[in-house]
Amino acid sequence: MQNSKPTIIAITGxxxxxxxxxSHTIYKELVSEIGEHGISIIKEDAYYREQSHLSMEQRIRNNYDHPDAFEHSLLTEHLKQLVDKKPIECPVYCYKTHTRTTDAITIKPTPIVLVEGILLFSNPELREQFDIKVYMDTPLDICLLRRIERDTVERERTIESIIQQYITMVRPMYYQHIEPAKAFADVVITKGGKNRMAIELLKAKIRQLIIS
Structure with a gap:
């Protein structure tokens, strides 16, 4: 596959x-097989807009579950560069300051590119870049419990702020932008990120793509 077009796989939900x-389970397990030259991974979160011109109060109030929160045009351009076998400088986003840092991560072209994020299917031009589209179909009550656990530990947020954001932004945006995007998926996966059968099936497909 080294001389053919890279395959871009989107994983959303x-x-x-x-x-x-x-996505990271697939990435880590395949890196151990084919090396970092064979597969790369990009987080949509890295493309949250740069907001250093806004006050911290304004940044906190922003809706980060709306498509406008992301610079999808830059992500689209970066994916096109990877398809053209050119390296990209991926932004680095800080959840505590709600803006990008001054750093960037160089991502080199690889035969397989995994992209994961909540709103990958919301932008038509971005959606066109994906060769395989995967949707994680997990009940919202499970998602909320996981979000509380994650954000209190990793992002040092209060339970009250998490629930407030969930009620006013996360859940409404899910029904408006994320859940309808399931219609664009090639594959719908249940049972969450630990669905071993789904992991093995996608890994098998990637192996097939690499050797073809």
């Missing part, structure tokens, strides 16, 4: 649906 665990 609700916040805390298991998409990060699913």
């Amino acid at each position: 609700a916040s805390a649906s298991g998409k990060s665990l699913f």
Whole structure:
């Protein structure tokens, strides 16, 4: 596959649906087989807009579950560069300051590119870049429990702030932008990021793509 077009695989679903665990499990297990030259991974979160021009109060109030929160045009351009076998400088986003840092991560072209995030199917031009589209279909009550556990530990947020954001932004945006995008998926996965059968099936497909 070294001389053919890279395959871009999108993995999307609700916040805390298991998409990060699913995609990173596939990435880590395949890296041990084929090396970092064979597969790379990009987080949509890295493309949250740069907000250093806003006050911290404004940043906190922003709706991070709406498509406008992301610079999808930049992600689209970066995926096109990887398809053209050119390296990209992926932004680095800080959840505590709610903006990008001054750092960037160089991602080199690989035969397989995994992209994971909540709103990957919301932008038509971005959606066109994906060769395989995967949707993680996890019940919202499970997602909320996982989100509370994650954000209190990893992002040092209060339970009250998490629930408030969930009621006013996360859940409404899910029904408006994320759940309808399931219609664009090639594969719908249940049972979350630990669905071993789904992991093995996608890994088998990736192996097939690499050797073809």
